[in-house]
Amino acid sequence: MTKKTLSRFLTGLILSVLAVSCSHDELVAPSSVLKGAAQSADATASRDSNLALGNPSGAVADPYYYWNYLVVKPQYTMSYHRDRGTPNWVSWHLSSAWLGSTPRQDNFAADNTLPTGWYRVQATSYSGSGFDRGHQCPSADRTGSVADNSATFLMSNMVPQAPRNNQQTWAGLENYCRTLVDAGNELYLICGSYGKGGTGSAGPLSTLDNGHVTVPNRLWKVIVVLPNGTDDASRVTTSTRVIAINTPNDNSLLTTWGSYRTTVDAIEQATGYDLLSAVSASVQSVVEARTDNGPTQ
DNA sequence: CTGCGCATC
DNA sequence: GATGCGCAG
Numbered sequence: 001m002t003k004k005t006l007s008r009f010l011t012g013l014i015l016s017v018l019a020v021s022c023s024h025d026e027l028v029a030p031s032s033v034l035k036g037a038a039q040s041a042d043a044t045a046s047r048d049s050n051l052a053l054g055n056p057s058g059a060v061a062d063p064y065y066y067w068n069y070l071v072v073k074p075q076y077t078m079s080y081h082r083d084r085g086t087p088n089w090v091s092w093h094l095s096s097a098w099l100g101s102t103p104r105q106d107n108f109a110a111d112n113t114l115p116t117g118w119y120r121v122q123a124t125s126y127s128g129s130g131f132d133r134g135h136q137c138p139s140a141d142r143t144g145s146v147a148d149n150s151a152t153f154l155m156s157n158m159v160p161q162a163p164r165n166n167q168q169t170w171a172g173l174e175n176y177c178r179t180l181v182d183a184g185n186e187l188y189l190i191c192g193s194y195g196k197g198g199t200g201s202a203g204p205l206s207t208l209d210n211g212h213v214t215v216p217n218r219l220w221k222v223i224v225v226l227p228n229g230t231d232d233a234s235r236v237t238t239s240t241r242v243i244a245i246n247t248p249n250d251n252s253l254l255t256t257w258g259s260y261r262t263t264v265d266a267i268e269q270a271t272g273y274d275l276l277s278a279v280s281a282s283v284q285s286v287v288e289a290r291t292d293n294g295p296t297q
Numbered sequence: 298c299t300g301c302g303c304a305t306c
Numbered sequence: 307g308a309t310g311c312g313c314a315g
Contacts, residue, residue: 104310106298132312140310168304169312175305255304279308 045095045186048231049076053188053224054277056089063115071113075151076137079192080114083270085121085213089192089273090136095228096181097113100144108133111156121155125209130202130251134161134219138174159193160208160215162200162251169247170219173257176297177223186228191221194271198249220246220267222275233278238286241294246270258296264288 051072059070059079066082072205076092108123126133142148161170177187195217197206204218205215225241244267245260247253254260265288266277276284 106312127314138311163312171311172305179311 009183010273013034014055044184044228045181046095046228046231047098048093048186048188050092051191051197052093052231053091053233053236053279054274055079056091056190056207056271056273056275057193058197059088066118069115069181071156073112073151075142075148078136078156080156082114082118083118083214084216085119085125085209086193087136087156087224088194089190090157091188091190092137093186093188094140094141094177094181095186095229098144098177099181102143102146102149104139105146105149105153108155108158109150111154112154119212120211121158121209123155125155125213126158126160128202129160129205129208129215130163130200131160131162131205131215132166132200134166134170137189140174140178141189158185159219160200160205160213160249161213161219162196162198162249162253164201164251165219165247165249165253168255169253169257169260170221172255172297173221173245176257180225181295184228185225187224188224189221190275191219192271192273193217193219193249194244199251201251206211218246218248218270220244220262220271222264222267224276229241233276234280236276236279236283236287238283240283240287241292242276242287242290243292243294256296260291263291 061070078090079088113250192217223243
């Protein structure tokens with residue numbers, strides 16, 4: 001390892017640690033204010049850290065790490081891959097505190113906050129490909145303001161997703177998640193994609209937009225369900241419901257999301273990530289090995 | 298930007 | 307019928 005790469009590595013390590021430790025200040029500070037207000041009102045939902053359960057890939061906010069670049073927005077946190085033109089994963093918090101009456105903005109747009117010189121995937125980049133612009137953090141999870149909803153329409157929050165996978169299977173799961181919120185829960189969600197090549201409505205494809213965007217082979221999602229409360233990973237126990245699904249990016253997908261349930265361990269093995277790393281190891285070992293068998297609607 | 302299709306609740 | 311996922315012109 002050269003001196004330069006060593007220094008890059010150390011910088012990355014430090015930034016990575018900062019990204020996790022600082023996220024508390026950056027992301028929770030404003031929510032603490034909201035939480036204080038909410039608690040005096042009804043002691044229920046608040047807006048918590050979008051990265052409360054950990055940074056799965058040790059993503060770093062340094063453009064040097066173009067394959068694992070940390071993007072922090074008020075609405076979600078992600079690891080972005082410059083050369084795939086998609087996020088590796090997106091992490092966000094969902095509670096009723098994020099939900100309001102803002103309608104879908106439908107303002108798909110390039111994410112101009114990406115580093116200078118990087119290719120920015122355009123709103124029209126997926127046109128004619130047979131793949132949807134599939135939200136990672138869904139539009140309907142961020143309806144508190146026009147700014148919140150618009151953030152979900154940035155192309156950095158999209159992956160090429162087979163229409164049936166997106167509009168039926170995933171939409172069904174997203175709807176179910178919001179019913180959990182309506183029932184008094186808050187959710188910590190992380191979803192992502194990996195592999196190359198999917199089958200959309202126009203047949204198989206491995207890249208689009210002249211190779212600027214990789215079509216992922218599989219899409220996964222992990223959902224941690226907690227009753228409304230304070231922002232603290234220690235609330236996750238061995239009895240906490242954790243839903244993990246892993247779906248092929250294929251238009252022949254079944255519409256029922258429940259049949260794609262798997263373990264967090266299996267997703268970690270497939271991706272190399274460390275999910276729910278902020279949860280104690282003893283709890284992780286239990287909840288990550290378990291396949292959810294709860295209700296699906 | 299408007300209009301449209303499709304699936305779900 | 308309303309909502310939510312998109313698309314094309």
